[in-house]
Amino acid sequence: MTTRARRPQRRNQVLSREQIIDTAVEMLDAGGESALTIRALTERLSTGSGAIYYHVGTRDELLDTATETVIGAALATRPAGTAATPGDEIRVVALALFDAIAAHQWLATRLSLQIIRNPVGPVTVGIFERIGGQVGALGVPRASWFDAASTLVHYILGAVSQNARIEGDTSGIDPSGDRDEFFDAASTAWQGLDPEAYPFMHAIVGQMREHDDREQFLTGIAVILDGLTHLC
Amino acid sequence: MTTRARRPQRRNQVLSREQIIDTAVEMLDAGGESALTIRALTERLSTGSGAIYYHVGTRDELLDTATETVIGAALATRPAGTAATPGDEIRVVALALFDAIAAHQWLATRLSLQIIRNPVGPVTVGIFERIGGQVGALGVPRASWFDAASTLVHYILGAVSQNARIEGDTSGIDPSGDRDEFFDAASTAWQGLDPEAYPFMHAIVGQMREHDDREQFLTGIAVILDGLTHLC
DNA sequence: CCACATTTGGTACAGCGATCCAAATTAGTG
């Protein structure tokens, strides 16, 4: 119907899959999952949607690929120095995952999706292999390897996801504030709760204000590693 | 412009907030998060979008409300019998959450979102209060209450989210199959992995096939409860 | 130079959440 005006010249440098993924990650980091639209992506890359779909498929596949890229990089982290205990290995990977989600908050929900939907994908398998590979050296008997690995993975991914912060507006609480302000606001709000109905929250509101996320995360890992040594 | 033909008579039974939420939960259970569209909801309730927005606000708020409803019900679960140890209390709530997510898989991602975005909401606070309220009776010293509660909550929510199954198509693996088929397919796929690169996955593929989700979940809780007793 | 496969930019379409508003209903007041 419409007379196609065939004007625009091609880009001189061909579009690559990596380039698209990197740009997608940047946009996700900057504005959360809702900021990654195909249209915004095509505009940013000065191309059309056809090229995107040709290289990376649908938006959902692009999100999966972005997740794989970031998680894969985190999983490649190794302890510095020469002699690392299995505990060291686990702590290093766990912290790498922690930092990855801190840097890319959109991972919190995407990671769950990926693990639920694709237990054979590189993300699920990679995490499991990397963490589980240490439990033998920890002294866990072979029959309990799967249980031990599951416990660690569940805790690590749970903690890491729940520590992601502020995608969107945190409904009511100070929006774009940074980490300390966030915890201040949260603990203040906790203090406002009915002490009769929420005695525990009142008991810990002070610790909430002073605590350090990473230290608390490592404490949890220490608790589990300790508990694992008693696995029959 | 268009001459508004004002024909249709009113519904005899007024629309209620609960009715909308219940219907929303049904639709979410049946088809996952993507199945809950405002349009489908209005059609199912034979109403218009105005009524929905009047009663429950935006789609996002409706999802939050649905989450609160389901989680709130799960948190109300109490141990049967008279004398329950703190360990019993924790196991009962944990299993209630486990079953809630098994029955409503869409919760897996929604729960993360809610905890991240709204640390003052009834979901976050409710879970924390319910679980944390037990750690004192467990013998954990007061100074470690927050750490202990965090560890438990992180593990429980992590495990529970990662055990949700099959929203959508599980990419490649048998789609609408039930639980056993799912694990069979997954473990078979794991077996196909390169044994050099994934020695751990090969070592546990047998346990994977035979394991029981709920038992494994409880094993993890036992490990943590054990570890918590050694918290300084 | 040509034929063919690859890669691109852009259009079109169906569907979405949300806003808005006039009409329909109910509740309140005298």
Next chain:
DNA sequence: CACTAATTTGGATCGCTGTACCAAATGTGG
């Protein structure tokens, strides 16, 4: 009972989305 104000409803509309599709532009091998 009548009349008004507040509540509640259904639907039209808007701007935006993902993506299927296509013709043109580019690269490639003979």
